[in-house]
Amino acid sequence: MFTRRFLGCLLLLTLAMPAQGGDYAAARKQMVARQLASRDIRDQQVLAAMGRVPRHEFVPFKMRGQAYGDHPLPIGQGQTISQPYIVAFMSQAVRVKPGDKVLEIGTGSGYQAAVLAAMGAKVYSVEIIPELAQRAGTLLKRLGYAVHIKVGDGNFGWPQEAPFDAILVTAAARHVPPKLVEQLKPGGRMVIPVGPGAWAEELVLVTKDSQGKVKKRSLMAVRFVPLVGGDQPK
Numbered sequence: 001m002f003t004r005r006f007l008g009c010l011l012l013l014t015l016a017m018p019a020q021g022g023d024y025a026a027a028r029k030q031m032v033a034r035q036l037a038s039r040d041i042r043d044q045q046v047l048a049a050m051g052r053v054p055r056h057e058f059v060p061f062k063m064r065g066q067a068y069g070d071h072p073l074p075i076g077q078g079q080t081i082s083q084p085y086i087v088a089f090m091s092q093a094v095r096v097k098p099g100d101k102v103l104e105i106g107t108g109s110g111y112q113a114a115v116l117a118a119m120g121a122k123v124y125s126v127e128i129i130p131e132l133a134q135r136a137g138t139l140l141k142r143l144g145y146a147v148h149i150k151v152g153d154g155n156f157g158w159p160q161e162a163p164f165d166a167i168l169v170t171a172a173a174r175h176v177p178p179k180l181v182e183q184l185k186p187g188g189r190m191v192i193p194v195g196p197g198a199w200a201e202e203l204v205l206v207t208k209d210s211q212g213k214v215k216k217r218s219l220m221a222v223r224f225v226p227l228v229g230g231d232q233p234k
Helices: 004-016 021-037 044-052 061-066 084-093 111-118 130-143 178-182
Strands: 073-076 079-081 101-105 122-127 147-151 164-169 184-194 201-208 214-222
Touching: 021 044, 021 084, 044 084, 044 111, 061 073, 073 130, 084 111, 084 184, 084 201, 084 214, 101 111, 111 122, 111 130, 111 147, 122 130, 130 147, 178 184
Parallel strands: 101 122, 101 164, 122 147, 164 184
Antiparallel strands: 073 079, 184 201, 201 214
16 A cells, blocks of 8 residues: 555656656756746757757766756766756857757766757867766767767867857956967857856856957856866866
8 A cells, every 4th residue: 555655756756857758848948948048048059959959868877857957967977967048048159050069068967068059059168077978979970960079178179170250268368368368260159158167157258350369258147067177277
């Protein structure tokens, strides 16, 4: 005989963890409507991409029931998959167009790269942790997203593939890496979290005009894991 307490726990588990693909699709649709479109995400390409990419595939299996929640989740190796709103906000801020060549620094789970690819971008992603790069590369290939991934120090970008129309950095830097600015096309845009650390950063929009002049503008306060590597002081 089931107790009331057991039935209550079973109900909560059922609500928290969709078991069928259709349930994930419904959760994804709700995420787009409630967390993105109801706020300040207006770019239809971003909304469409976020509505297509199966976020639950990019989180640990035991956390799939939380995949469409309004918060980040751990993915191992001390890293996280960003809150859906932040992924959408950054994707919107760089104004990616189909065919744009985009550099992502910090592949992580591969979710941000998948969203950019779903928007029609040619995505190049650099990850400093080999295990994450391998896992993300395997998953993205299985899901059909054409993303180029290499293991390396993201502070130095991917000079062999530069210049880029847009650059997204998904870890917090103490300053904007000069090599990334160099690899941004005139007219390009970069979004990067910048700050002193201790989970207190600001999301910065870096633009380069047709004459190569660089401007920076703060967009919002954020919290990201730190960007590590040779160009960032410890």
